[in-house]
Amino acid sequence: SYELTQPPSVSVSPGQTARITCSGDALPKQYAYWYQQKPGQAPVLVIYKDSERPSGIPERFSGSSSGTTVTLTISGVQAEDEADYYCQSADSSGTVFGTGTKVTVL
């Protein structure tokens, strides 16, 4: 198995851009996925296959990949985007979640 490392927290003012990174040695070879989790709720998929956005997810959410790091970008952050965000990836026999990042909207 392997690890995915995220910063514990990111703070951003409304209308600004939040960038959340996820680092792991396997990421150049494997897709990454991103989930948003609000307090008391189940995680919701916001990005799949590095940069694809599921239907119903606002366009301000985007994903990118470069080497061993993938990035979730929230453009024009809104108060409702305050949540925990987790990356996830999988290899042939297992799947792992990142350590999680708490996004605070100031």
Added chain:
Amino acid sequence: QLQLQESGPGLVKPSETLSLTCTVSGGSISSTSYYWGWIRQPPGKGLEWIGSIYYSGSTYYNPSLKSRVTISVDTSKNQFSLKRSSVTAADTAVYYCARHKGATVTTLSGSWFDPWGQGTLVTVSS
């Protein structure tokens, strides 16, 4: 729209077996395109994948949890289940079930979870 719902005891005594069931509605668990997974989240902590199952019974398990975990499927009831034996306080968590998309019988590479059930809190305490 596909929905998943976890059910089971909210309190389990140490050394006993935790048993949970996930009921799938709005779609068939026998779909050839999907696995079905269990994920847990201790209070205030991150997500941990437990394991996943195909309608045929093919399974993948997290190596760190495999020794005391069994996941099974009942296609007649459109349900899949989780059993974790000899639980300790460290097994206290919210347990989620989810559709595991992209998984195949040969690899989990390129797989993800969507949608998720609402989760159920299981507390291990005497």
